Amino acid sequence: DAKTTQPTSMDCAEGRAANLPCNHSTISGNEYVYWYRQIHSQGPQYIIHGLKNNETNEMASLIITEDRKSSTLILPHATLRDTAVYYCIVRVLGQNFVFGPGTRLSVLP
Amino acid sequence: GAVVSQHPSWVICKSGTSVKIECRSLDFQATTMFWYRQFPKQSLMLMATSNEGSKATYEQGVEKDKFLINHASLTLSTLTVTSAHPEDSSFYICSARQQNSPLHFGNGTRLTVT
Numbered sequence: 001d002a003k004t005t006q007p008t009s010m011d012c013a014e015g016r017a018a019n020l021p022c023n024h025s026t027i028s029g030n031e032y033v034y035w036y037r038q039i040h041s042q043g044p045q046y047i048i049h050g051l052k053n054n055e056t057n058e059m060a061s062l063i064i065t066e067d068r069k070s071s072t073l074i075l076p077h078a079t080l081r082d083t084a085v086y087y088c089i090v091r092v093l094g095q096n097f098v099f100g101p102g103t104r105l106s107v108l109p
Numbered sequence: 110g111a112v113v114s115q116h117p118s119w120v121i122c123k124s125g126t127s128v129k130i131e132c133r134s135l136d137f138q139a140t141t142m143f144w145y146r147q148f149p150k151q152s153l154m155l156m157a158t159s160n161e162g163s164k165a166t167y168e169q170g171v172e173k174d175k176f177l178i179n180h181a182s183l184t185l186s187t188l189t190v191t192s193a194h195p196e197d198s199s200f201y202i203c204s205a206r207q208q209n210s211p212l213h214f215g216n217g218t219r220l221t222v223t
Binding site for chain 2: 049098
């Protein structure tokens with residue numbers, strides 16, 4: 001079973017920031033938080049991951065709360081091509097990735 | 110970044126025939142590859158873990174004699190769906206990982222069994 005809880009769906013206006021929350025209240029100290037997204041009929045695409053510090057790359061930012069029980073993926077300027085299902089996964093290095101239902105993000109023009 | 114190539118991207122086959130799907134890591138060596146299956150409007154479900162040079166490890170409920178996995182080299186794993194039936198129609202996705210790096214996925218194979 002997935003160890004994370006995400007909203008089923010979200011809408012975001014094109015050009016605005018998309019903030020996708022994830023709850024992982026039972027996360028253990030050595031579990032990382034990963035984010036992937038899946039555009040329709042494609043394989044999942046890696047976005048970002050982190051342990052406890054906030055992370056940023058060319059795609060997104062990951063904000064992890066100090067108690068590590070939740071995190072937020074931020075797409076700073078959402079485009080129509082960011083419409084996808086976003087998966088938040090927690091895992092220890094070397095463990096399998098378990099996918100939950102994710103959040104269906106719709107970016108609206 | 111790491112690229113995983115999956116082939117074919119889609120296939121239609123008749124019931125009772127077998128279908129082979131290839132998964133290649135193009136710019137890195139992957140000692141471990143994973144096979145997932147995704148039914149419409151559902152999330153990805155891990156089917157098996159493929160280890161180079163050894164037998165694959167199957168998840169509970171996945172028939173190893175029906176879904177044959179071969180990981181003959183560090184860059185290639187194959188999944189063969191044997192004696193396919195309409196209920197095997199699904200989206201099959203492979204993934205590969207370099208040591209201690211994120212998992213990278215192929216673009217999937219849509220299998221339709223008629």
